[in-house]
Amino acid sequence: MGPRLPALLKDAALTAFVAAALGLFIVGFRTVDIGSTKGLSFDYQFVDLAIAVAAIFVGRLGLSMAAEGQRWPALILGGILGVVGVSSVNLPSTFLHWFVGLAGLLVIGRTLWPSADRALSRARQSPGGRTVGRIGARWLGGILLACAFLMPMMPFADQKTMDLGVLILTYVMLGWGLNIVVGLAGLLDLGYVAFYAVGAYSYALLSTQYGLGFWSVLPLAGAFAATFGLVLGFPVLRLRGDYLAIVTLGFGEIIRLVLINWVDLTNGPAGVGDIPGPTLFGAVFAETAPPGHRTFSQMTGIPFDGTQRLIFLYYIILGLALITNLFALRMRRLPVGRAWEALREDEIACRALGLNPTNIKLTAFAIGAMFAGFAGSFFAAKQRFISPESFVFIESAIILAIVVLGGMGSQIGVVLAAVLLIGLPEWFRDLGNYRMLVFGLAMVLIMVFRPRGLIAHREPSVRLHAAPPGGGG
Amino acid sequence: MSAVPPLIDVEHLTMRFGGLLAVDDVSFSARPREITAIIGPNGAGKTTVFNCITGFYKPSSGRLTLRGDREYLLERMLGHEIGQKAKVARTFQNIRLFPGMTVLENLMVAQHNKLMQASGMSIYGLLGLRRYRVAEADAIELARGWLERIGLTVDADRPAGELPYGAQRRLEIARAMCTAPCLLCLDEPAAGLNPRESGALNDLLLSIRDREGIGVLLIEHDMSVVMKISDHVVVLDYGRKIAEGAPEEVKRDPAVIRAYLGTDAGGADA
Numbered sequence: 001m002g003p004r005l006p007a008l009l010k011d012a013a014l015t016a017f018v019a020a021a022l023g024l025f026i027v028g029f030r031t032v033d034i035g036s037t038k039g040l041s042f043d044y045q046f047v048d049l050a051i052a053v054a055a056i057f058v059g060r061l062g063l064s065m066a067a068e069g070q071r072w073p074a075l076i077l078g079g080i081l082g083v084v085g086v087s088s089v090n091l092p093s094t095f096l097h098w099f100v101g102l103a104g105l106l107v108i109g110r111t112l113w114p115s116a117d118r119a120l121s122r123a124r125q126s127p128g129g130r131t132v133g134r135i136g137a138r139w140l141g142g143i144l145l146a147c148a149f150l151m152p153m154m155p156f157a158d159q160k161t162m163d164l165g166v167l168i169l170t171y172v173m174l175g176w177g178l179n180i181v182v183g184l185a186g187l188l189d190l191g192y193v194a195f196y197a198v199g200a201y202s203y204a205l206l207s208t209q210y211g212l213g214f215w216s217v218l219p220l221a222g223a224f225a226a227t228f229g230l231v232l233g234f235p236v237l238r239l240r241g242d243y244l245a246i247v248t249l250g251f252g253e254i255i256r257l258v259l260i261n262w263v264d265l266t267n268g269p270a271g272v273g274d275i276p277g278p279t280l281f282g283a284v285f286a287e288t289a290p291p292g293h294r295t296f297s298q299m300t301g302i303p304f305d306g307t308q309r310l311i312f313l314y315y316i317i318l319g320l321a322l323i324t325n326l327f328a329l330r331m332r333r334l335p336v337g338r339a340w341e342a343l344r345e346d347e348i349a350c351r352a353l354g355l356n357p358t359n360i361k362l363t364a365f366a367i368g369a370m371f372a373g374f375a376g377s378f379f380a381a382k383q384r385f386i387s388p389e390s391f392v393f394i395e396s397a398i399i400l401a402i403v404v405l406g407g408m409g410s411q412i413g414v415v416l417a418a419v420l421l422i423g424l425p426e427w428f429r430d431l432g433n434y435r436m437l438v439f440g441l442a443m444v445l446i447m448v449f450r451p452r453g454l455i456a457h458r459e460p461s462v463r464l465h466a467a468p469p470g471g472g473g
Numbered sequence: 474m475s476a477v478p479p480l481i482d483v484e485h486l487t488m489r490f491g492g493l494l495a496v497d498d499v500s501f502s503a504r505p506r507e508i509t510a511i512i513g514p515n516g517a518g519k520t521t522v523f524n525c526i527t528g529f530y531k532p533s534s535g536r537l538t539l540r541g542d543r544e545y546l547l548e549r550m551l552g553h554e555i556g557q558k559a560k561v562a563r564t565f566q567n568i569r570l571f572p573g574m575t576v577l578e579n580l581m582v583a584q585h586n587k588l589m590q591a592s593g594m595s596i597y598g599l600l601g602l603r604r605y606r607v608a609e610a611d612a613i614e615l616a617r618g619w620l621e622r623i624g625l626t627v628d629a630d631r632p633a634g635e636l637p638y639g640a641q642r643r644l645e646i647a648r649a650m651c652t653a654p655c656l657l658c659l660d661e662p663a664a665g666l667n668p669r670e671s672g673a674l675n676d677l678l679l680s681i682r683d684r685e686g687i688g689v690l691l692i693e694h695d696m697s698v699v700m701k702i703s704d705h706v707v708v709l710d711y712g713r714k715i716a717e718g719a720p721e722e723v724k725r726d727p728a729v730i731r732a733y734l735g736t737d738a739g740g741a742d743a
Contacts, residue, residue, distance in 0.1 A: 327599075330598075330599055331595065331599070334592055334595050334598040334599070335581075335584075335585050335588040335589045335592055335595070335598070336589065336592075336594075336595045336598075338574070338578060338581055338582050338585070339582060339585050339589075341571070341573070341578075342571045342574065342582040342585075344573075345571035345572060345573055345574060346569050346570070346572075348529075348565075348569060349565070349569040349570070349571065350553075350582075351529075351552045351553045351556070352527060352529075352556055352562070352563050352565070352569070352649075353556055353562070353582065353583050353585065353648070353649075353652055354553055354554075354555075354557035354558075354560075354562075354585070354586055354652055355553060355556075355557075355582070355585050356553045356557070357553065458573065458632075460574075460575040460577070460630055461578060461581075462575075462577060462578060462581055462609075462613065463575075463577070463630050464577045464613065464616075464617060464620070464626070464629035464630055465630055
């Protein structure tokens with residue numbers, strides 16, 4: 001190793017010291033409940049802390065060696081961390097296994113990244129690579145769609161997987177809806193969940209109070225949410241950027257507070273329960289049908305199974321999401337869609353060309369809100385119980401994160417980001433509370449490596465010349 | 474002068490920002506099939522006059538009468554209506570294209586109102602009716618014609634922000650023309666162009682004047698452009714009109730020379 005080794009060791013030791021100082025109180029101590037009368041007591045986790053600090057020391061050393069170009073020592077250090085992480089050495093917690101293993105992966109990745117990056121960009125530049133890239137981009141949507149359609153028929157599709165699928169698709173739909181407002185029209189909306197809440201409560205109240213069915217309320221819920229979109233749109237017409245974000249954030253909170261406090265209508269924080277699920281040609285998905293209805297198994301003769309309801313819900317949300325997608329794609333190629341994008345690019349130029357910014361903003365708000373309303377009434381029908389708890393700000397933030405991380409305006413990007421942001425925390429459930437750390441790490445990594453989102457490519461809405469072969473679509 | 478009625482009459486236009494009098498009782502008119510240049514030193518109020526005409530500012534007082542398909546009082550109209558109904562189009566001193574959209578899309582956005590009507594507020598468009606498809610094809614043809622005239626046909630599907638500076642200037646003019654205006658207002662179209670590009674711009678502006686038969690209103694610092702192509706020149710200084718007439722007359726006007734070169738011909742620091 002080079003003469004710089006002492007300096008690198010010193011740097012790694014310093015990093016480890018900082019980590020130890022920070023971690024002493026965060027990781028080193030833990031409060032334990034020792035019975036209701038005695039209260040809390042300390043538990044010391046200094047072994048955990050020592051292992052983490054050691055991993056940080058080795059990892060930092062490996063990273064700086066990789067940065068110095070000393071690839072073999074870096075790879076060996078990364079390898080040691082990786083092996084300790086995945087081996088059956090008895091580390092005190094699962095989290096430490098993940099921590100050490102991921103640190104090893106990071107060091108190895110950092111070491112190999114420059115050459116991998118060179119090879120990738122070379123492959124991308126070559127004519128063959130370009131064609132593959134274009135065809136890949138074209139078929140990616142089709143492949144994802146086929147996967148989505150076939151998912152419920154797969155052997156691994158148990159209740160948990162189906163639940164996750166429905167959840168991800170709900171966020172995909174919300175992402176596609178918000179993409180119209182944020183990605184196309186460039187209006188930063190931090191209160192999108194308000195329209196989701198309007199849709200959910202529309203269905204919950206109309207079905208429990210007036211006995212209306214899911215399919216007849218669905219368009220109504222969309223219309224109500226769109227109306228709320230217009231109501232929000234009017235006062236914020238003159239605002240842009242940060243100011244608009246603040247007002248929409250406030251609007252989202254107002255809706256939630258109204259839901260909590262207007263007890264006569266919404267039953268307040270207790271929420272609305274016993275919401276009927278969606279029906280298929282009047283058939284309900286339950287073991288026994290309420291009077292006046294029949295069950296799915298009575299209608300078709302297929303014996304009752306608990307997962308049928310989930311599969312049905314899955315296909316409903318898949319259909320709703322696809323409608324949202326097709327609508328957004330179609331609108332984008334129409335004058336109104338181009339006007340949304342033009343408004344995002346330069347509002348003053350729009351005005352000079354005789355475009356009415358008021359109408360353009362209001363249509364974007366109303367249409368985006370409408371799809372949130374559809375998704376909301378689906379959510380109510382799926383959960384069968386809703387309360388204001390479900391419509392907190394973090395939901396808006398997650399939907400916005402999906403749109404931004406996916407690449408503003410990119411439909412496929414929204415799908416990938418939703419799978420990542422909703423799927424990851426679920427898959428990493430055995431990490432306990434640390435899974436949010438993984439969530440944050442994933443977001444930081446995306447922003448570092450793809451600052452403009454996962455898919456930053458923009459396909460023109462109209463072309464003069466034919467698209468290059470394999471592209472377009 | 475000729476018997477053609479003026480296209481736009483600017484009468485006693487005054488624009489006040491708090492205590493600052495940016496435009497002080499300026500009157501002039503511009504005719505169709507003519508290029509009218511507004512010149513003057515920096516801060517003379519040229520762009521303010523433009524912003525009043527195109528609805529970005531509401532004048533403190535004065536009247537702006539445009540005779541297009543009918544008479545419009547521009548000072549009473551909302552910003553976007555001036556482009557939509559009165560058909561006044563403009564470009565900006567600092568180019569304002571839609572940089573992330575392609576060159577062709579920029580020209581399609583300019584035809585928004587026409588296309589919006591044809592798409593039946595998007596309903597015919599969503600259904601893909603023939604009526605909308607025909608209108609869209611016509612709009613693309615119009616855009617194609619303009620792209621040929623400004624020499625950007627090969628770049629039609631590139632993002633407008635990637636174009637070189639001179640091409641962006643030409644594209645902004647073509648985009649304004651795609652709104653089918655009766656008055657085109659250009660704010661320093663030759664700024665930052667090299668002599669060759671500036672010559673091409675002159676040809677473009679002359680061809681717009683002669684072939685489209687519309688009025689052109691032009692703010693310009695580049696005297697070679699002003700003297701070569703304008704039919705009528707209005708000179709502003711400190712918000713006031715100090716001279717008006719044919720380019721040759723204005724060039725010899727002592728008030729204009731004074732405004733450009735300093736107050737005193739014998740001044741040591743001029």
